[in-house]
Amino acid sequence: MTSKIFTKNPIKGTKFTIAISSAKGGVGKSTFAMNFALALKSIDSNVGILDADIYGPSLPKMMSINEKPKNDDGKNLVPISQYGIQCMSIGFLVKEETPIIWRGPMVTSAIKTFTQKVLWNDLDFLIVDMPPGTGDTQLTFAQEIKVDGVIIISTPQEIALLDVKRGIRMFDELKVPIIGLVDNMSFFQSEDGKNYNIFGEGGVEKIASDYKKNFLGKIPIDIDLRVASDAGKPLFEKNPNHKISKIFREMAKKIKESFL
Amino acid sequence: MTSKIFTKNPIKGTKFTIAISSAKGGVGKSTFAMNFALALKSIDSNVGILDADIYGPSLPKMMSINEKPKNDDGKNLVPISQYGIQCMSIGFLVKEETPIIWRGPMVTSAIKTFTQKVLWNDLDFLIVDMPPGTGDTQLTFAQEIKVDGVIIISTPQEIALLDVKRGIRMFDELKVPIIGLVDNMSFFQSEDGKNYNIFGEGGVEKIASDYKKNFLGKIPIDIDLRVASDAGKPLFEKNPNHKISKIFREMAKKIKESFL
Numbered sequence: 001m002t003s004k005i006f007t008k009n010p011i012k013g014t015k016f017t018i019a020i021s022s023a024k025g026g027v028g029k030s031t032f033a034m035n036f037a038l039a040l041k042s043i044d045s046n047v048g049i050l051d052a053d054i055y056g057p058s059l060p061k062m063m064s065i066n067e068k069p070k071n072d073d074g075k076n077l078v079p080i081s082q083y084g085i086q087c088m089s090i091g092f093l094v095k096e097e098t099p100i101i102w103r104g105p106m107v108t109s110a111i112k113t114f115t116q117k118v119l120w121n122d123l124d125f126l127i128v129d130m131p132p133g134t135g136d137t138q139l140t141f142a143q144e145i146k147v148d149g150v151i152i153i154s155t156p157q158e159i160a161l162l163d164v165k166r167g168i169r170m171f172d173e174l175k176v177p178i179i180g181l182v183d184n185m186s187f188f189q190s191e192d193g194k195n196y197n198i199f200g201e202g203g204v205e206k207i208a209s210d211y212k213k214n215f216l217g218k219i220p221i222d223i224d225l226r227v228a229s230d231a232g233k234p235l236f237e238k239n240p241n242h243k244i245s246k247i248f249r250e251m252a253k254k255i256k257e258s259f260l
Numbered sequence: 261m262t263s264k265i266f267t268k269n270p271i272k273g274t275k276f277t278i279a280i281s282s283a284k285g286g287v288g289k290s291t292f293a294m295n296f297a298l299a300l301k302s303i304d305s306n307v308g309i310l311d312a313d314i315y316g317p318s319l320p321k322m323m324s325i326n327e328k329p330k331n332d333d334g335k336n337l338v339p340i341s342q343y344g345i346q347c348m349s350i351g352f353l354v355k356e357e358t359p360i361i362w363r364g365p366m367v368t369s370a371i372k373t374f375t376q377k378v379l380w381n382d383l384d385f386l387i388v389d390m391p392p393g394t395g396d397t398q399l400t401f402a403q404e405i406k407v408d409g410v411i412i413i414s415t416p417q418e419i420a421l422l423d424v425k426r427g428i429r430m431f432d433e434l435k436v437p438i439i440g441l442v443d444n445m446s447f448f449q450s451e452d453g454k455n456y457n458i459f460g461e462g463g464v465e466k467i468a469s470d471y472k473k474n475f476l477g478k479i480p481i482d483i484d485l486r487v488a489s490d491a492g493k494p495l496f497e498k499n500p501n502h503k504i505s506k507i508f509r510e511m512a513k514k515i516k517e518s519f520l
Contacts, residue, residue, distance in 0.1 A: 023359070024316055025392045026286015030419070055393035056284055056423045099283070099394045099426035101433070104364015107395065132285045132392055133315035134359045135367065158490035159290070163316045166359035173361070188458065190450035198448065198483060200490065223458060230418035230460065 010146040013120030014048065016259050018127055018179065019141060019150040023163035023170070025132035027155045028184040030058040031229045032219070033129040036151075038236040039245070039252035041084050045124040048079060048086035050114055052141070053131040054100055054107045057091030064232030068092055076117045083237045088118050104136040111140045124260070132163075134170045142174035148259070149179035151216065156183055156203040164204065168211050179255060180214030181207065188221040216251055219244065270406040273380030274308065276519050278387055278439065279401060279410040283423035283430070285392035287415045288444040290318040291489045292479070293389040296411075298496040299505070299512035301344050305384040308339060308346035310374055312401070313391040314360055314367050317351030324492030328352055336377045343497045348378050364396040371400045384520070392423075394430045402434035408519070409439035411476065416443055416463040424464065428471050439515060440474030441467065448481040476511055479504065 011017050020033040033049060041047045051059035060066065063082045069092050070078040079086035090100065090110060102110075120126060128147075131137050141147055150171055154164045164181070171178050183204035187195045198221065208215035219225075222244050228235035236245045271277050280293040293309060301307045311319035320326065323342045329352050330338040339346035350360065350370060362370075380386060388407075391397050401407055410431055414424045424441070431438050443464035447455045458481065468475035479485075482504050488495035496505045 024286055025284055026415070026420070055395055056426070058419050058422070061419055061422060096422065097425040097429060099430040099433070101394045101399060101430050103396050103399060104367070107364070134361045135315055136363050139361060139363060155286070157486055159318050159321055160286070162318070162321060162356065165357040166316070169357060170359035170361050173359070188448065188456070190452070190454065190456065192450070192452055194450065196448070196450065196483070198481060199486060221458060223456070226417055226459060 008144060008146045011115050011120065011126055014123035014126040016125050016148040017146065018125055019130050019147050019176070020127060020153060021130040021138070021150050021167060022153045023132060023134055023167035024154065024160050025056070027153050027160060029153045030062060030129050031225060031234070032153050032182065032184060033127050034059070034062050034229070034234040035236040035245070035248045036252060037085050037127045038083060038234055039248035040125055040256060042236070042240060042249060043252055043256060045256060046122055048088070048120050048123045048126045050118070050126060050128045051087070051089035051091065052111060052114065052128050052137055054090050054102065054110055054137065055131060057089045059087055059089040059129065060091035060096065061232060062229045062234060063087055065092065076119050078119050083233070086120060086123065088114060107136045108140050111137050115145050134166060138170065142171070142176050147176050149177045151179050151182060153182045153184050154204050155185045155199040156201055157199040158203065160199070161203045161207055164207055168207070168213065178213050179258070180216040182216045183218040185221045186218040217247060219247055268404060268406045271375050271380065271386055274383035274386040276385050276408040277406065278385055279390050279407050279436070280387060280413060281390040281398070281410050281427060282413045283392060283394055283427035284414065284420050285316070287413050287420060289413045290322060290389050291485060291494070292413050292442065292444060293387050294319070294322050294489070294494040295496040295505070295508045296512060297345050297387045298343060298494055299508035300385055300516060302496070302500060302509060303512055303516060305516060306382055308348070308380050308383045308386045310378070310386055310388045311347070311349035311351065312371060312374065312388050312397055314350050314362065314370055314397065315391060317349045319347055319349040319389065320351035320356065321492060322489045322494060323347055325352065336379050338379050346380060346383065348374060367396045368400050371397050375405050394426060398430065402431070402436050407436050409437045411439050411442060413442045413444050414464050415445045415459040416461060417459040418463065420459070421463045421467055424467055428467070428473065438473050439518070440476040442476045443478040445481045446478040476514070477507060479507055
């Protein structure tokens with residue numbers, strides 16, 4: 001399967017589209033996406049976030065958004081601005097606890113709406129928070145949308161790394177450029193300063209090297225980071241000088257430079 | 261949507277089918293499924309595991325299985341026995357690192373094959389390791405298969421709990437009985453004995469109470485548990501007397517008693 005037979009359209013209103021992906025769920029992808037978006041904004045970029053996780057949207061909670069997007073012309077959705085970021089999520093359109101029990105074609109149709117009918121306003125970067133897996137959403141993006149790059153997030157345990165390998169092969173096969181890999185929840189530091197490799201060590205960097213992809217860095221487990229996401233104000237917004245925020249800012253700088 | 265218009269068939273060769281689910285990925289569902297299956301086996305049950313995660317199969321690695329299932333009659337697949345458990349996974353049929361880049365209808369078709377064409381042999385319990393989400397796989401099971409109960413696993417952070425609520429509502433709506441909820445990766449104990457609530461505290465038990473579901477217990481973060489899964493021999497098999505194995509045995513006893 002090659003992507004050449006499809007027409008790939010850029011998303012209107014943005015210069016670059018960057019997907020945040022991990023074939024496996026629960027590795028901190030959404031937390032990464034929100035903080036990375038805020039880090040890009042802090043270095044003078046116009047940024048939007050599209051939450052493409054139809055089954056498990058987390059943007060509304062992580063960004064404290066409780067309103068519905070405007071739809072004045074009856075055709076297009078207006079993103080909701082929060083902390084200076086333009087945001088869109090299926091979570092804006094359903095009650096928080098309502099499950100979206102949909103088969104694949106419905107998911108594809110929702111993703112098409114979100115990529116074609118949202119009035120993004122003059123963005124430098126649209127960050128797309130992808131769902132786990134290698135299914136309908138990934139295929140729709142890869143085949144129909146001009147994705148300028150993907151950042152693959154993983155925790156370092158072996159069983160997650162298997163999914164990373166599958167993810168790399170999928171994006172390579174679908175001709176979506178991989179910006180690089182991030183090792184998330186790398187280690188946990190207890191109060192006495194000891195480091196625990198709860199999820200293992202070094203695996204993501206090794207895979208980056210094996211597959212000749214960039215390794216973008218490590219982000220340790222940090223309770224502040226989780227607490228901030230749970231409280232609806234990402235750590236980067238709450239405390240841009242936190243040691244974890246600094247890691248995000250450095251990554252954002254490097255990646256911005258590679259595009260602009 | 262109700263499930264009454266569908267004919268629900270039991271899976272041939274097993275008395276009871278128990279699904280291990282979490283709307284969110286990465287919460288330790290597969291590790292739970294493998295150890296729980298081994299715990300049921302240790303109390304004299306015949307047990308099988310069906311890995312229903314088409315996009316991210318982890319059974320082959322966690323159970324050290326590197327062979328293809330037999331298909332002597334050209335119609336049915338013979339499960340592969342390992343550690344006394346009958347196992348089936350899409351991972352047996354493709355190379356470990358090959359991504360399964362499929363749209364929903366293909367996933368549905370694979371799930372139908374796995375529920376209708378596997379020669380399970382005289383099982384008391386078939387444990388189904390479900391993928392994350394509320395999509396094709398969940399719908400196919402809920403609408404077409406007699407699922408006797410579902411165990412919902414979550415880590416306790418707020419953002420995961422949102423997905424738990426969606427999962428409970430989905431199974432309630434689809435009339436699949438919920439056996440109970442498990443709080444996984446509850447806390448981490450460092451070597452000096454201090455407990456860290458890395459992912460928060462108490463949330464799963466509270467949701468169980470709010471939704472009037474059973475709370476089945478907590479499983480702490482344990483490096484031994486992760487290392488054993490990564491090494492292909494689940495902790496319960498490697499060390500049935502480990503404190504974590506004892507938690508699994510107690511849960512298995514309670515759940516077995518409720519069925520037999």
